[in-house]
Amino acid sequence: MNNSFSSKASQTNWERIDTIQDENIDLSDIPEVTEEQMKNAVLRVGGKAVERGQRRVDIFLDAFIVEYFEEKAGKQGYQALINQALADYIHNHD
Template identity: 75%
Template structure:
């Protein structure tokens, strides 16, 4: 059966309030929302690459976005 063949008309949409109460789990373990501070050693060429690409958003934001995208795409 293809996704478009599934009738979802009787399943209510998930609300933003429900999403706020949802528990994120990684490998079955609950994970807190928000960010955590970590010290991280990276190869110099990696830092240079991201600094060159980051622009105004900042290198930490860009690295976080790239890692999050990698995780989301890997779990599909």
């Protein structure tokens, strides 16, 4: 493997990168991602490709957890609400 590129000193101004505010970043030369591109995107978790859609699983949960989500869910269905809570947690903690 040729390491000549990775061994050069970085010319990036890291101090500027660390202090720049999001609203000051010029994105004018970066095109918006299209819906078609998103449909063709590959979802990866830990570098491993993951199928889209849902998968049926059997899981044991504490009774109070099921009771809580059944009460909160109403007509939506408690399983869908548990799925949404887990997805929200992953998106906010990863």
